[in-house]
Amino acid sequence: MPSAETALAPEIAARLKRDDHGLVTAVIQQYDTGEVLMVGWMDDEALHRTLTTGRSTFWSRSRRSYWVKGETSGNRQWVKEVRLDCDGDTLLVQVDQEGAACHTGDRTCFDAGLLPAAVGAPENEEAGR
Incomplete structure (x- = not known):
């Protein structure tokens, strides 16, 4: 289970x-083209680290640990902007992707x-009325 202790701003x-x-789900998007890269x-x-380091950081559910995108592959993500959706349950992280975003x-x-x-x-919808 991820650590309950964090330095994320209370607001x-x-x-x-x-x-x-x-x-929280994080959708990762290329900032200049709008291309959806990964989820x-x-x-x-992880959000605190992403906001304060400028690098996409995630919680791995399978490894039960934090990981920074590109830390081992070199395919880094440089954060440009982070947004929270209207429901508060999804993040949109706009990045500048270096290399491949997918592990494949x-x-x-x-x-x-x-x-x-x-x-x-x-x-088509109008024609059916």
Whole structure:
């Protein structure tokens, strides 16, 4: 379990809605293109580290430890901006990504292919009325 003791500013901590494990989803996005790179998990300490170091820091649910993106791979993320969504349960972390964001070596974790889905369009909805 992540440490309950943290230096996260109280006004930020009060806005977060964490899951049962004390975690918040963090969507990582390339700051200049809007490309969604990956999704990770942050607790208060990981968010504090991200906000104060300028490097994306996450809580690994499988290893049960903190990790800084690129610490071992060299594919670092340089934080440009962090936003909290309206519900307080998701973070948007805009970064400048160095190299691949995905552990598979792909640019993003969403390069694995599209799922078959119906494509909607506003004009189709109007025609059906």
